[in-house]
Amino acid sequence: MSSTELASRPAPPSAWHMYRAMVGVGVFCGLLIVSVFQVTRPIIEHNKAEALKKAIFHVLPDASTSGTYRLNDAGGFEILEGEGIGEQLVYAGYDEKQELVGLAVQAQGMGYQDVIGLIYGYSFAEDAIVGVQVLESKETPGLGDKIETDPAFLENFERLDVSLVDDLSEMANPIVPVKHGAKTNPWEVDGITGATISSVAIAEILNRSAQYWTPRIRNHLDDFRREE
Amino acid sequence: MAASTKSSTDEFIKGLWKENPVFVQVLGMCPVLAVSNTAMNALAMGLATAFVLIMSNVVVSSLRSFIPKQVRIATYILIIATFVTVVDYLIQAVSLDLYKALGAFISLIVVNCLILGRAEAFASKNTVARSMMDGLGMGIGFAFALFCLGAVREILGSGSLFGAQLFHDSFQNWVVMILPSGGFFTLAAWLLLFNWLEQRKAKKEKTDALSLTKETA
Numbered sequence: 283m284s285s286t287e288l289a290s291r292p293a294p295p296s297a298w299h300m301y302r303a304m305v306g307v308g309v310f311c312g313l314l315i316v317s318v319f320q321v322t323r324p325i326i327e328h329n330k331a332e333a334l335k336k337a338i339f340h341v342l343p344d345a346s347t348s349g350t351y352r353l354n355d356a357g358g359f360e361i362l363e364g365e366g367i368g369e370q371l372v373y374a375g376y377d378e379k380q381e382l383v384g385l386a387v388q389a390q391g392m393g394y395q396d397v398i399g400l401i402y403g404y405s406f407a408e409d410a411i412v413g414v415q416v417l418e419s420k421e422t423p424g425l426g427d428k429i430e431t432d433p434a435f436l437e438n439f440e441r442l443d444v445s446l447v448d449d450l451s452e453m454a455n456p457i458v459p460v461k462h463g464a465k466t467n468p469w470e471v472d473g474i475t476g477a478t479i480s481s482v483a484i485a486e487i488l489n490r491s492a493q494y495w496t497p498r499i500r501n502h503l504d505d506f507r508r509e510e
Numbered sequence: 511m512a513a514s515t516k517s518s519t520d521e522f523i524k525g526l527w528k529e530n531p532v533f534v535q536v537l538g539m540c541p542v543l544a545v546s547n548t549a550m551n552a553l554a555m556g557l558a559t560a561f562v563l564i565m566s567n568v569v570v571s572s573l574r575s576f577i578p579k580q581v582r583i584a585t586y587i588l589i590i591a592t593f594v595t596v597v598d599y600l601i602q603a604v605s606l607d608l609y610k611a612l613g614a615f616i617s618l619i620v621v622n623c624l625i626l627g628r629a630e631a632f633a634s635k636n637t638v639a640r641s642m643m644d645g646l647g648m649g650i651g652f653a654f655a656l657f658c659l660g661a662v663r664e665i666l667g668s669g670s671l672f673g674a675q676l677f678h679d680s681f682q683n684w685v686v687m688i689l690p691s692g693g694f695f696t697l698a699a700w701l702l703l704f705n706w707l708e709q710r711k712a713k714k715e716k717t718d719a720l721s722l723t724k725e726t727a
Contacts, residue, residue: 295578303577307585311592318596325603333606395614420614427613 333417334401338373338386341403341413345375345383351506353498359505372495374506375403382506384412385499389491394479396420398429402439402488406500409445410468411488419480426480434462435474435481443468444492450500453493459485518643525647531624532655532697533704538624542656543693545615549672552660553653554608555615558601560649562593563625567645570633577634586629587620594619624652659696663687 338348351359353370362371373386384406390399399418402411414436421427429435445454455469459482465472471485516524531537541559546552569589570577577585598616602609609616619625628648633641664670667687669677686692 295580299578300581303573303585304581304588306576307573307588311588314592315595318599322599322603326599326606329603329606 334388337401337415337417338375338403340415341386341401342375342384342405343403343413344377346378347376347380348386349374349376349506349508357498358502359499372499376508380508382503382508383407385495385506387491387495388417389487390418391483391487391490393419393421393483394426395422398480398483398487400484400487402491404444404492404496404499406503408441409443411439411442411444411492414439414484414488416484421477421480426477428474428477429480429484432474432477434472438465438471441468442471442488444496446497446500450497452497457485457489457492518640521640521643522647525644525649525651526654527651529648530651530655530704531648532652532659533700535624536701537627538622538652539697540618541615541622542659543690543697545612546656546659546663546693546696547667547688548611548664549657549660550608551611552656554601555612556649556653556656558597558612558616559619559622559625560646560653561597562590562619562622563628563649563652564642564645565593566590566625566629567633567641568638570629571636571638571641574634582634583626583630586626586634590625590629591620624648655700658700659693662696662699663692667692 335348339345342348350362351372351374352362353372354360359372371388375383375386377383385404386401387404388399388401390397392398397418398416398421400414400416402415403413404410405412416430419427419430421429442457443455444457446452447454455467458470459473460466460470462473462475464470471481471488473481473485525531529535532542538559541555545555566586566589570586573585594617597619598609601612601616628644632644636644661671664672665676666684669675669681669683684692687696
């Protein structure tokens with residue numbers, strides 16, 4: 283290598299130059315993300331509230347209006363004005379005659395990839411879950427996401443038994459996942475071949491949530507009834 | 511460092527056809543195969559990728575003298591990831607249904623080799639204007655290719671385009687086309703068409719050149 287060749291090579295950059303580039307770009311990127319987040323947050327929250335409303339009427343097909351209720355410390359339910367988001371909420375659905383037709387409850391739990399969030403409709407008249415809609419899932423496309431599309435799987439939730447024991451203190455039978463085609467009882471969830479973890483996760487999320495909510499709701503049904 | 515000598519219009523056009531990222535360079539196959547099951551998903555994914563590509567090309571080329579060679583890849587990834595996050599929020603704000611349909615693939619734009627490839631091979635050596643034209647061309651070329659796949663798959667797989675039913679009820683949907691294997695079939699068909707066109711063009715040029723030399727002789 284000749285001396286001219288060596289001289290024409292650029293000197294290696296100092297550590298300061300590297301830090302400057304990385305930290306500078308990092309700060310710029312951070313600011314950009316934060317400002318976009320701030321601008322889009324109200325719009326995204328509004329979209330989510332709209333989607334939730336649509337989901338409530340999807341899982342309670344007979345309902346035409348809804349109300350948001352919060353579980354209070356005494357174990358009863360109190361109505362919440364405006365758009366409530368947070369813990370311990372249930373959504374009551376009413377038909378055109380203002381009669382209570384059922385309750386929509388949000389639940390979530392761990393799936394295969396990430397948290398699965400869903401909403402289900404509980405009909406106290408039928409003692410059953412009458413509809414489920416997945417609100418949030420990152421399950422594997424083509425396999426795990428069948429929990430939202432597989433018609434045989436969704437058939438489970440047309441009437442999934444969650445009846446309570448006679449004194450209304452707990453569920454008579456837990457919701458249990460079974461292998462595809464092995465469903466014999468109305469409280470079992472027929473799984474999906476190829477999406478075992480995701481379909482079992484749905485059954486477990488429903489079971490945990492129903493165990494908690496159904497006795498509480500049944501013991502305070504009058505809290506939801508609207509005055510004529 | 512060899513800067514491109516073509517005019518900026520050429521930079522734009524090459525991405526659309528001659529160096530189309532999907533049909534010619536066969537880059538970024540993961541989203542191409544996965545989210546091209548409907549025309550709408552394909553177009554949205556293509557436009558999101560195009561946006562990230564254009565923005566990252568512009569930022570990378572404007573910072574090209576500021577970023578030392580040793581840390582360039584890390585810095586590029588940082589820039590690309592930022593714009594992907596921005597796109598992620600924007601899509602959520604535009605439509606939650608679309609966001610759900612695209613799912614994990616929005617975040618995966620970060621590792622789309624097309625974007626890092628253009629940053630490294632083009633934007634780091636060329637002016638901002640040129641890089642923008644390159645990003646625009648490549649981005650639109652990518653979106654166009656995804657749309658070609660998505661449209662074919664949706665028409666054959668669900669008998670509709672952009673959700674509008676095209677055929678009579680008696681049309682039997684080719685369910686395989688909206689499944690992952692349908693993506694491979696459709697891509698193969700498009701690649702076949704592109705290569706056939708290229709070969710035909712090359713052959714024609716060759717015979718033209720031959721007849722020309724014969725005439726002069």
